[in-house]
Amino acid sequence: MSTYPTLSKAHLKGKRVLVRAGFDLPIEDGVIQDISRVEALVPTIKYILDHGASVILMSHQGRPKGKVDPEFTQRPLVAVIEKLLKTTVHFAPSCTGPEAKKMSEELKAGEILLLENLRYDAREEKNDPAFAKELASLGEIYVNDAFTNCHRAHASMVGIPKLLPSYMGLQLEQEVAHLSKVTDNPARPLVLIISGAKMETKVPVIEFFLDKGDDILVGGAIANTFIAAEGRKIGSSLCEKEEIDHAKDILKKSDAEDSAHIHVPTDYIVAEKPTEDSKSHVAQGQHILESEAIFDVGPDTIDAYISAIECAKSIIWNGPLGLYEEKQFAHASIKIAAAVKDATKKGSISVIGGGDTIDLHTRYGLDLSSYTFVSTGGGAMLEFVSGKKLPALEALRSS
Numbered sequence: 001m002s003t004y005p006t007l008s009k010a011h012l013k014g015k016r017v018l019v020r021a022g023f024d025l026p027i028e029d030g031v032i033q034d035i036s037r038v039e040a041l042v043p044t045i046k047y048i049l050d051h052g053a054s055v056i057l058m059s060h061q062g063r064p065k066g067k068v069d070p071e072f073t074q075r076p077l078v079a080v081i082e083k084l085l086k087t088t089v090h091f092a093p094s095c096t097g098p099e100a101k102k103m104s105e106e107l108k109a110g111e112i113l114l115l116e117n118l119r120y121d122a123r124e125e126k127n128d129p130a131f132a133k134e135l136a137s138l139g140e141i142y143v144n145d146a147f148t149n150c151h152r153a154h155a156s157m158v159g160i161p162k163l164l165p166s167y168m169g170l171q172l173e174q175e176v177a178h179l180s181k182v183t184d185n186p187a188r189p190l191v192l193i194i195s196g197a198k199m200e201t202k203v204p205v206i207e208f209f210l211d212k213g214d215d216i217l218v219g220g221a222i223a224n225t226f227i228a229a230e231g232r233k234i235g236s237s238l239c240e241k242e243e244i245d246h247a248k249d250i251l252k253k254s255d256a257e258d259s260a261h262i263h264v265p266t267d268y269i270v271a272e273k274p275t276e277d278s279k280s281h282v283a284q285g286q287h288i289l290e291s292e293a294i295f296d297v298g299p300d301t302i303d304a305y306i307s308a309i310e311c312a313k314s315i316i317w318n319g320p321l322g323l324y325e326e327k328q329f330a331h332a333s334i335k336i337a338a339a340v341k342d343a344t345k346k347g348s349i350s351v352i353g354g355g356d357t358i359d360l361h362t363r364y365g366l367d368l369s370s371y372t373f374v375s376t377g378g379g380a381m382l383e384f385v386s387g388k389k390l391p392a393l394e395a396l397r398s399s
Helices: 036-050 077-085 098-105 129-136 155-162 170-181 199-212 220-229 241-254 299-311 331-345 355-363 379-385 391-397
Strands: 016-021 054-058 089-092 112-115 141-145 166-168 190-194 215-218 261-263 267-271 280-284 293-297 314-318 349-353
Touching: 016 036, 016 155, 036 054, 036 077, 036 141, 036 170, 077 089, 077 112, 089 098, 098 112, 129 155, 141 155, 141 170, 155 391, 166 170, 166 391, 170 349, 170 379, 190 199, 190 299, 199 215, 199 220, 199 241, 199 379, 215 220, 215 299, 220 241, 220 293, 241 261, 261 299, 267 299, 293 299, 293 331, 299 331, 314 331, 314 379, 331 349, 331 355, 349 355
Parallel strands: 016 054, 016 141, 054 112, 089 112, 141 166, 190 215, 190 314, 215 261, 314 349
Antiparallel strands: 267 280, 267 293
16 A cells, blocks of 8 residues: 555645545436445545545546536435535536636535536546646645546546645545455455456456466356357357357366366256246256246356355455346345355455445345445456556556
């Protein structure tokens, strides 16, 4: 952590502090469905306010494509932040311009200003230096507490640190510290549980842990690609056929004596439709019809995965193993969650992350507090644990 400027080193009293948050919350009909990312930022905001400063919060919501779209307004966050911080939150209808500038300059110590969606301005994603300069003019100190966006080279992430004294927020500090524990010098055996739809985002992580880890447990659509690579039938399952040869190469590498072992499902829950009322059954080997698709891993695979987890000293989990949105295809993920929690209770380090992984726990009332650490990041977590340098962290390092 010594390579990054931390908030404890900042002189905050009397300053206007620009805080880059990573909210991007699920909002339906103007109602926020999950406030966990706001809750994660509360310690940072409190710390800044308690040290005699004011806070200017900036974040993005969704993908408005550089245009003002009411569907993606930040305004619903005002009530949430006010409730969590027990203070008045002012709202600027734009993230730049005369009104935002005036509101920021009138802030008093202990007050909060929330800016409108950064992505209403196309210059944010283009990392436009002029846009970064306009944002920087609103404050005197910059704090990045948006781990979820640290893999994005956007103006609010990498442009502002060139212009203001810049520091890590408390949540970002925790993210880096905990993820580093399971990537830099992890306690072994190290188990990676990885799932998802696209090989493109998962392969770099898998390849990184072939050298770093001991067991790699795959699920979701990427597991189907590995099953096909082993020459087994997958029916009408989602599969990236263009990645099958790549999957074969990865499996060959995993056979090496000093490589992590990739566990590919040996049995699966199949059905003709991905619906709750669709009749499902367990299939193995080649016993799957062309009209059927794989929607979860089967009982033998669950047992094998749990055996690996029970031996682990470090566990990283990103992605439910099946189509968890339908209860009959969530069984494996729920069982894996219980196994990881048991391993944690016995002293293993467990780090979980990814929006779907968190949603699985919320949807089925599973306790998140029993893991060592719950990351707020999805893509950022995957890139960090695959050994990539995140642009926003590099910007802080050089600020």
